[in-house]
Amino acid sequence: MTDRRxxxxxxxxxxxxxxxxxxxxxxxxxxxGISQSDVIEEMTQEWVAKKTGSHSPNSQKDAPKTIADLVRANIAELKRCGIKNLPALAKGEVLPTPGDFAIITSALDISEEERKKIWEETFKISVYHDAKGVKVYKDSGGVKEDECEYS
Structure with a gap:
């Protein structure tokens, strides 16, 4: 974590x-359990976006690549959604269940395409489609383990 000071x-x-x-x-x-700095940063970003009619100038550069990035950038908003283990999720110490991931991305209005990118980047996984949805496998040196479904 960055020492902002x-x-x-x-x-x-x-x-x-x-x-x-x-x-x-x-x-x-x-x-x-949210830092005051995180909340002030979020409120300032929202205020600037409202006043300028756009997103923050760094929004493309800072687009979340992993689930931890996504949670860290939006922890204050996600607290209101009842997601548990947010500090650990933000640090990348634990991963959300597929259900929690769906709640997180829905609460933040993340597009399906962006959801898949974040999921894949987090797990560095192979994904294939079938009639039941998208199967996600954690890549373990060619061995597929810890199967989870993301649909």
């Missing part, structure tokens, strides 16, 4: 808000 890619911003709002914000972040 020491990174040249991050800059501190600050401002003053009413005490009761600040306390409620901190309380909610703590209760949900």
């Amino acid at each position: 020491r990174s040249d890619d991050y800059k501190q911003i600050s401002g003053y808000i009413p005490l009761d709002l600040a306390l409620e914000f901190k309380s909610i972040c703590a209760r949900l």
